[in-house]
Amino acid sequence: MDQLNADLKVAIVHEWLESYAGSERVVGELLNVFPQAKVFSVVDFLSEKERAFLGGRKVTTSFIQKLPFARKHFRNYIGLMPIAIEQFDLSGFDLIFSSNHAVAKGIITGPDQYHISYVHSPMRYAWDMQAAYLRQSGLEKGAKGLFVRWLLHRLRNWDVRSAAGVDVFVANSCYIARRIKKVYRRDALVIHPPVDTDEFVPPTTAASRDAYLVAGRQVPYKRVDLVVEAFRRLPNQKLIVVGDGPENEKIRALAAGAPNIVLRGKVPHAELISLMQNARAFVFASEEDFGITLVEAQACGTPLVCFGKGGAADIVREEGDPEGETGILFQEQTPEAIIDAVNRFETLRGNMTSERCRQNALRFSRPAFREHIRKLADHVMAEGC
Template sequence: MTVSVSGLKVAVVHEWLEHYAGSERVVGELLRIFPHAEVFAVVDFLPESERAFLGGRKVTTTFIQKLPFARKHFRNYLNLMPVAVEQLDLAGFDLVFSSHHAVAKGIITGPDQLHISYVHSPMRYAWDMQTSYLRQSGLEHGLKGFFVRWMLHRIRNWDVRSAAGVDAFVANSAYIARRIRKVYRRHATVIHPPVDVHRFLPAQDSPDRHAYLVAARQVPYKRVDLVAEAFRQMPGRKLIIAGDGPEHDRIAAIAADAPNIILRGKVPDAELLTMMQQARAFVFAAEEDFGITLVEAQACGTPVIAFGRGGAKDIVREEGCPEGVSGVLFGQQTAASIIDAVSRFETIRDQVTAENCRNNALRFSREAFQGHIEELVDRLLDENNAEAI
C-alpha cells in the first residue's frame, strides 16, 4: 500500500458466522490484507473445523449470541439484529469493513472513522425478493404473514437510514452495484470476490471433453431442472449432473428416460475438480449475485454456458471480446434458450480455448482482490487526509 495502515486499528464486521462459504472467503481475505484486524459478528456458531480463516482470532458478538435457541434459530431474531449490531463498540478503530448481506453495514461509526461496506447483496427478502420469500415460507396470508410484512417494512426503513453511515460501498458484481443504486441511491465500486484459482488448474494432459457438466445444489432457484430438460431434448449430447438437494427427485424424473444424462449426486471436492477439468463446458442456469463456481470452471480451462443475468455477465467473455472468448450466455431461463446456447457454443468452440478461459479466471484471483482493496483503501485514506487539512 502507498498509504501505511500499520498504525491503523482495523475492524471487520461480519453478518453471522455459521458456515464457511462465499462471504466468509471475503472476510478471510480481508484478514490476510489486514493481519491485525479484529472481528465482530452478530453471532458466532462456526464449528472448529471451519475456523482456520479467522487465524485464531476471538470474535466479538452481540447479545443475540446468548438468547434462547440462538444456536439453531438465530435467524428468528432478525427483527432484533438492527438493534444488536448498533450496540457493537467500534470506538477507537480507524478503519472498519462491514461484510454485508443483512445488517452488518448498520454499525455506528464516528466522523473520523472510515467505514467501507463490502456488499454481497442488499437484504433480498426485505426488498425485491419479499414476495417470493413470503410465498415460499407460506406467509402470504394470516396474522403471522401480516407480522412478517410489518417487520420487513421496519427493516427496510432502517436499512435505508443506516446506509448513510457508510463512507464507501463495494459491490461483488456490477449486478449488485445496480441493486445498491436502486435501494440506497449510492454508487458502489465493483471488486469481485476472491477465488482460489491456483487450486483450480487445467488438466495436465489433454482430456477428451465430450460431456457437459452442471454442478450445483439442487434447489429451485439453481434451475438444474431446466438444464436436464434441455439435454433430454438433445440425446446426442452427454450431460453429467453433480450435486444433491430437495429438487433431486424431480430432476431424476426428467432424466429417467434420457440415457445421455448421468446423475452423480454429491461428489468429493477432488472428484468435482477432475470433472470440471474434463468437461466440454460448464452449464449454469441460475441468477447469482456473483457465481464463484463459474470462475472455478474457467480456471480449469473449461468454457462456461450460463444464464446472462447477475454475476455471470461480469465473468463470461462472449464472442467478439478482444481478450478472447470464454463462453456463451443465454437470455432466458428456459430449456429452449439453453439448447440454443449449446448450439451457438458448438459453432464457436474452437475459439473458446483453455488458455482464454484460464486467463479470464485470473481476473478474479486472491491477488487481484487484494490489489483492488489496497488501491481503494489508499484512495479513500488519501481523500480523508486531504479533507482533514
C-alpha cells in the first residue's frame, strides 16, 4: 500500500452483515487495500466461520442490531434503516466507502471528506422491480399492500435525496451504471467486482467438454426452466443441471423423460468447479446485475452461452471482438433463443479456446479490482472530485 493510502483515515460502510456473499467479497477486497479501515454496518449477524474477511475487526453497528427479533427479521426494519445509517459518526475519517444496495450510501459526511459509493444496485424493490416484488410477496392488494407502497414511496424519496451526499458513484457493471443514471441522474465509474480467479482455474488434464452446464439456485428469475426446456428439444446435446430451490419440482417435471438431461441437485463446491472445468459451455438465462458465476466459468476455461442483458454484456466477448470470442449472447428469454444460441455455439466453439476464456476472466480478478480501487482513491484524494 502506498504512503498516501496508508495515511488515510478510512471508513467502510456496509449494508448489513448476514452471510459472506458477493457484496461482502467487495468489502473484503476494500479491506485488503485499506487495512487501517474501520467497518460500519446496520447489523452484524455473521457467523464465526464467515468472518475471516474482516480480519478480526470489530464492526460498529446501528441501533437496529438490538431491536426485537432483529437477528432473523432485520429486513422488516427497512423503514428505519435510513435513520439508522444517518446516525453513524464518521466525522474523523478522510475517505468513506459505502457498499450499497439499499441504504449504505445515505451516510452523512462533511465538506472536507470524500464519499465513494460502490453500488451493487439501487434498491431494486423500490424502483423498477417494485411491481414484481409486490406480486411475488402477495402485496398487490389490501391494507398491508397499501402500507408497503407508501413505505417504498418514502424510501424512493430518501434514496434520491441521499444520492446528493455521494462524491463518486462506482457501479459494478455498465448495466448498474445505467440504472444509477436513470434513478439518481448521476454518472458512475464502472469497476467490476472481484472474482477469485486463483480458485477457479482450467483443468490440469484434458477436459471432457461433452456436456453443457447450468448451475444456480432454482428460483423464478434464474430461468433455469427455459434452459431445461431448450435442451428437451436438443436431444443430441447433454445438459447437467446443478442446484436446488423453490423451482426444483418444476425443473424435475420438465426434465422427466429427457435422457440427455442430468439433474445433480446441490453439489459440493469442489465438484462444481470440476463440472465447470469440464463443461462444453456454461448456460445462463438470467438477467443479473453482474454475474460472478459467469466469470468463474470463464476462469475455468469454459465458454458461455447466456442472456445478453445485465452484466453478462460486460463479460462475454462475442464474435468479431479483437481479443477473440469467449461466448454467445442471446437476446430473448425463450427456449427458442437458447436453442439458436447453442446451435451458433456449436458452429463457433472452435474459436473459443480455454486460454481465451481464461484471459478474459483475469480482467475481473481480485488483484485487478484492488488496483482499480487504489487508483481511484489516489485520484480522489490528490485531485478531489
